[in-house]
Amino acid sequence: MGNRLCHRHPTLLGLPLLLAACASHNAEEQHQAYRQDMLQAKLLIASANPANYEQANSLLESAKSQDKRGEVSFYEALLKIRQKAPAEDVLPLLERAADAGQPYAVALLYRVYSQPMLGQQADALKAEDYRQAYANLDVAKSGYPSFERAQEIVEMLLTQQPAQ
Numbered sequence: 001m002g003n004r005l006c007h008r009h010p011t012l013l014g015l016p017l018l019l020a021a022c023a024s025h026n027a028e029e030q031h032q033a034y035r036q037d038m039l040q041a042k043l044l045i046a047s048a049n050p051a052n053y054e055q056a057n058s059l060l061e062s063a064k065s066q067d068k069r070g071e072v073s074f075y076e077a078l079l080k081i082r083q084k085a086p087a088e089d090v091l092p093l094l095e096r097a098a099d100a101g102q103p104y105a106v107a108l109l110y111r112v113y114s115q116p117m118l119g120q121q122a123d124a125l126k127a128e129d130y131r132q133a134y135a136n137l138d139v140a141k142s143g144y145p146s147f148e149r150a151q152e153i154v155e156m157l158l159t160q161q162p163a164q
Contacts, residue, residue, distance in 0.1 A: 030066055031066065033062075033066075034063050034066035034067070037059045037060075037062050037063040038059070038060075038063050038071055038072070038075075040056075040059050041056045041059035041060050041063065041075055042075060044056035044059070045075055045078055045079050045082065046157070046160060047162065048082065048160045048161055048162040049162045050082075050083070053079055053082070053083060056075075056079055057076075057079060060072050060075055060076055060079070067100075068100070069100055069101060069102055070096060070097035070098065070099070070100030070101060070102030070105055071097070071102060072097075073093045073094070073096040073097035073100070073102070073105070074093070074094070074097035074102045074104055074105040074108075076093050077090045077091075077093035077094045077097065077105070077108070078108075078157055078158075080093065081118070081158065086118075086119070087118040087119050087120060090118055091112070091118065091120075094108055094109050094112070095109070098130070098133065101137055101138070103134065103137050103139045103140070103145065103150050104150055104153060104154055104157075106130050106133050106134045106137065106150075107130075107134060107147065107150035107151050107153070107154045108154045108158075109126075109130045110127050110130035110131050110134065110151070111151065111154055111155075111158075113126040113127040113130065114127035131147065134147050134150065135147070
């Protein structure tokens with residue numbers, strides 16, 4: 001019976017392949033939209049212009065459902081730091097990003113506890129925990145970015161000033 005149905009309707013054989021191709025195409029479109037939203041949000045945040053922060057926040061919100069590596073949480077935290085938000089708003093975002101393996105979040109958490117910021121006290125043990133956590137990341141094992149380079153990038157992101 002099933003074979004006769006397929007002989008009468010040969011398109012039924014190709015339907016699963018067609019559906020799989022459509023799903024794959026849709027997933028690729030969603031990934032491209034995620035990448036575009038993230039790039040635009042990063043540029044707006046990097047501009048250090050408070051007039052751009054609302055749009056950056058909207059783009060991050062849009063990208064959130066596709067984020068697998070903690071990028072959204074990291075840039076949300078960076079945006080909150082730029083907006084002078086309290087530590088209780090920033091630290092959970094950094095922790096979430098670090099848990100997802102976001103190297104700059106781990107480097108920034110090291111910075112938070114090694115050179116006190118966000119109202120946190122220096123905590124050499126916590127700082128060392130984050131340094132060790134960085135060493136266990138895949139990117140650290142591959143050598144790029146090195147912990148030192150990640151620290152430089154975090155410092156640049158923290159100190160970036162608006163273009164004049």
